[in-house]
Amino acid sequence: DFEELQKQLDSRLQSTEMSGAHNSEYQTLEDLERKEREYSEHIIDNMEAFWKQTDKAQQAFLDQSKCSSAKARKIAMDLTKNMIAVESLLSESQDLQAMDIQERLFNWELMVKMIDSLKSCIPEECKCGLNIVSNILDHLTVKNNLSVRQKEELLTDLHKAFWEQLAHFSNECIQQSKDLILKQLECRAKKREEFKHRQKAEQGSLLSKTFHIEDVNDFLEAYHELLQKHQxxxxxxxxxxDCKSTEAVADLYKELYSKASHALLELVTELFLQTLPVVTGLSVRECELLKEQWQENLVPQLEKWETHRQRHWKLFQEQLLQEKHLWIKEYALSAVMQKHLSEKQEKIIQGVVSRLGCLSDESVNYILQKHRLLLCSVLTRLSLRRVGMAALACMRLSRKKSLLQELREQHTLQKGSSPCQDEDQWQLQKAVESHILEEEEKLKEETQQTHLEFHQQLVTEIQEALQFLQQHMEHVIGQTLLQHARQEAGKKSSDDGEDFKERLVESAVESVYGTSNNINRLVQNYYQQLGKIIEGYEGKKLQQLKSLQAERGERNRLRKKQENELALKEKQSKGLLDVSSTVHQRMVLQQKKVLSQFELQQQIRLESLKQKLLGLHHLETELENHLKEAEQDFVSELAALARVPVAMKKKPSKRSKPAG
Known part of the structure; x- marks a missing residue:
């Protein structure tokens, strides 16, 4: 049962997902690799079970339908072609989804980097302002306007006041961000439910439409397009x-930046215009000039920091672009792998079929189509596994890549910030460059080793999947050969029977033992026997139809009795309702009554037709057997009369017990 297969797969996947989850809220890379491997095993196992179940269901259907072998082959071929179309659509959809997911991951990475850039901008720019204040106070200390102790106290108070305010603002911002995200997630969940109901209705509408058997491809395309549209x-x-959430969080951090800048400005203003005149004895005008100096010195520092941030952002975008190119290359390699495996397997099956030689073109075409279907199914799942392995390889190497990227960024930014270098700085830069090259070489070696490890694992899984493909195709080819042998044996038996009948007629004409009277009597008896068989068949058929009609009449009688009882109950309860509600409720009840009667009549009629068809099918089979027995008896008697030896099959005795 296909539903049972789906339940088993869901249960196994859920079991894999839950394994180890109770130990920690975090998962190690080893856990992820193990789960990914188990997922792949479950999916491959489910694929094997699905195709075995499909073959069983197909065979059971053909056995029940009692159709000819030619029609059975056509049904099997059409089903295989349609399944190939389904697998092709699934493969195409899977590839597109994988690329879309990767693109979304890049977008998320971009959004996270943007928020991080805003977050880091706030403390860095505020540090610039505080450092300038410290430099001004140092200058006042040198001029003996401030003691070292006074300077330290002023700076300590300023830092404490500012960082406490910033911490308060930051906590508010973080809480607001969390609330905003939770609200967005709740809205998304509601929209998703609405989407789900709407999509289910659209799918139901499409499935309720009538498609002819010739329009299966149109139906598949329409259903696939609908699913793609929903996705x-x-x-x-x-x-x-995601964009709205990111913009909203960005606005919160911009507001935090504004609050932090305003708080710093207020504290610095208070320091220069209120505290310093008292502590240093400087005039208010002199302190105002110091504040203006602070603002003038802050502008180039902020510009320098902005330039640094822009360079950092540009390096990040370049890195992201490199990652995109790597993934494009990975998808291209996956496509090449699929094409190579497909061509290789096609050559193998072509060679196997060509060596058989005895099969008809129709049988060969069926084997090739069946192989193409299973191969497409296997490759679709292996392609997904390859993408998963590529993601795991990136995760395994991500930490070292990140550290190396930070090292490169620092080196690039330092080179850009100080073009004029002395000997010591130049030597330091050379040492950093040498260290970067060394780390790049290590990362390259580890990357090759990691890719080799995953490649070997993928090759092993490919071999296992192809082993299943080979076993299944051996079964398919074996069944085809068996069917071919049966057909050939049937043809030979039929030909032998016709040859025997021709020889029997010739022998009867030439035989001296069989007179025309004897032969005419045999023929007359044979026709009488046929008449009795047909008469018995018609009688049983009429009797069966009468029996079915009687059963149907009994059902109708019971139905009318139930309707009368229901009408009586309605009449008794009629007086308990007021006039307006009675009219409305009677209309509703009448509608329900008509609908239920119609459904019941349709059900009775359908059941009657089913019984009629089953009975007629049984009678036709019985008629065919009786006709064959009569023909066999006639041939045996004619052969005995003409003294022609014949080896006829012994008819089973009606009293003999069935075997087993």
Missing amino acids: QAQWELEEED
Whole structure:
């Protein structure tokens, strides 16, 4: 049962997901690799079970339908072609989804970097302002306007006041961000539910339409397009929500930046215009000039920091672009792998079929189509596994890549910030460059080793999957050969029977033992026997139809009795309701009554037709057997009369017990 297969797969996947989850809220890379490997095993196992179940279901259907072998082959071929179309659509959809997911990951990375850039901008720019204040106070200390102790106390108070305010503002911002995200997630969940109901209705509407058997491809395309449209709409909704959430959080951090800048300005103003005149004895005008000096010195520092931030952002974008190119290359390699495996397997199956030689073109075509279907199914799942392995390899190397990238960024930014270098700085830069090259070489070696490890694991899984493909195709080819042998044996038996009948007629004409009277009597008896068989068949058929009609009449009688009882109950309860509600309720009850009667009549009629068809099928089978027995008896008697030896199969005795 296919539903049972789906339940088993869901249960196994859930079991894999929950394994180890109770130990910690975090997962190690080893846990992720193990789970990914188990997922792949479950999916491959489910694929094997699915195709075995499909073959069983197909065979059971053909056995029940009692159709001819030619029609059975056509049904099997059409089903295989349609399944190939389904697998192709699934493969295409899977590839697009994988690329879309990767693109969304890049977008998320971009959003996170943007928020981090805003967050880091706040303390860095405030540090610039505090450092300038410290420099001004140092200058006043040198001029003996301030003692060292006074300077330290002023700076300590300023830092404490500012960082406490910033911590308060930051906590508020973080809490607001969390509340905002939770609210967005709740809205998304509601929209998702609405989407789900709408999509289910659209799918139901499409499935309720009538498609002819010739329009199966049109139906598959329409259903696939509908699912793609739903997927695209879902992703657009989530992407829109992500953008809105990011913009909202960015606005909160911009507001935090504004609050921090304003708080720093107020504290610095208070320091220069209120505290310093008292502590240093400087005039208010002199202190105002010091504040203006602070503002003038702050501008180039902020510009320098902004330049630094822009360079950092540019390096990040370049790194992201490199990662995108790597993933494009990975998808291209995956496509090449699929093409190579497909061509290789096609050559193998072509060679196997060509060596058989005895099969018809139709049988060969069926084997090739079946192989193409299973191969497409295997490659689709292996492609997904390859993408998963590539992601795991990136995760394993991400820490070292990140550290190396930070080292490169620092080196690039330092080179850009200080073009004129002395000997010591130049030597330091050379040492850093040498260290970067060394780390790059180490990362390159580890990358090759990691990719080799995953490649070997993928090759092993490919071999296991192809082993399943080979075993299944051996079964398919074996069944085809067996069917071919049966057909050939049937043809030979039929030909032998026709040859025997021709020889029997010739022998009967030429035989001196069989007179025309004897032969005419045999023929007359044979026709009488046929007449009795047909008469018995018609009688049983009429009797069965009468029996079915009687059963149907009994059902109708019981139905009318139930309707009368229901009408009596309605009449008794009629006086308990007021006039307006009675009219409305009677209309509703009448509608329900008509609908229920119609459904019941349809059900009775359908059941009657089913019984009629089953009975007629049984009678036709019985008629066919009786006709064959009569023909066999006639041939045996004619052969005995003409003294022609014949080896006829012994008819089973009606009294003999069935075997087993």
